[in-house]
Amino acid sequence: MTTAAPTPAFSPLCGVQAAIIDLDGTMLHTMPDFHIAINRMREELFAGRGARRMLAVEQIELMVGKGSENLIRQVLAVDFDAAGVDDHFSAAMESYQRHYLDINGNHSALYPDVAAGLDALKAHGLRLACVTNKPIAFAKPLLEQKGLAGYFEVVYGGDSLPHKKPHPLPLLQVCRDFALEPAQVVAIGDSSNDAQAARAAGCPVLTVPYGYNHGESIHDTDSDGIVDTLLHAADLIRLHNQPAN
Numbered sequence: 001m002t003t004a005a006p007t008p009a010f011s012p013l014c015g016v017q018a019a020i021i022d023l024d025g026t027m028l029h030t031m032p033d034f035h036i037a038i039n040r041m042r043e044e045l046f047a048g049r050g051a052r053r054m055l056a057v058e059q060i061e062l063m064v065g066k067g068s069e070n071l072i073r074q075v076l077a078v079d080f081d082a083a084g085v086d087d088h089f090s091a092a093m094e095s096y097q098r099h100y101l102d103i104n105g106n107h108s109a110l111y112p113d114v115a116a117g118l119d120a121l122k123a124h125g126l127r128l129a130c131v132t133n134k135p136i137a138f139a140k141p142l143l144e145q146k147g148l149a150g151y152f153e154v155v156y157g158g159d160s161l162p163h164k165k166p167h168p169l170p171l172l173q174v175c176r177d178f179a180l181e182p183a184q185v186v187a188i189g190d191s192s193n194d195a196q197a198a199r200a201a202g203c204p205v206l207t208v209p210y211g212y213n214h215g216e217s218i219h220d221t222d223s224d225g226i227v228d229t230l231l232h233a234a235d236l237i238r239l240h241n242q243p244a245n
Helices: 031-045 057-061 068-077 082-103 114-123 136-145 169-178 192-201 230-239
Strands: 018-021 127-131 154-156 185-189 205-207
Touching: 018 169, 018 230, 031 057, 031 068, 031 082, 068 082, 082 136, 114 127, 114 230, 127 169, 136 154, 154 169, 169 185, 169 192, 185 192, 185 230, 192 205
Parallel strands: 018 127, 018 185, 127 154, 185 205
Antiparallel strands: none
């Protein structure tokens, strides 16, 4: 694991021409939307069966990041055994998706320096893609609502391709879309999912310390550096790609 910027001469960031950026926990603090939609789903699911306590934000943070199917199964596992999770999954998923689409983005906010970082990355000549495990039907409207859609040539959600992160396929697909080698495309994310996908794809990876990493320290994640913001990431990439004197 590397937490400090490597020297330019040996940096994996040398030659980077594009960036793949995660959404939840990297560009947007979306946990309030998850919190509301999940608890509305629970209220609907348990209507007439007795009151169930709301799940706290801190509980939900540990469940987010591996796609909606995994999220809903973990939420149901709070109240049901494995058979019960299977029995209630379809109804719970339908309810969750309906409630999430109803409030998508209403309670979410950009992290500091996201727009400035995206502007700087574009100014440095990088092509940009957004790859998230969020369903594409949630991701695209959210990017539009927050004024971010125009930055990205390519957007893939967790259901856009046969595999989602931490599988390398979404990152490799972006490399193919951009006609670039994986070593020329940096992944930027907030979790081990992003880092594992990047390592498997052969892409360099930077991580931010403020997102949702399944309750684990980002310092325990194998990356090429921890950056405070996307603007810091843009500055670091520029530093390692300056022409030699």
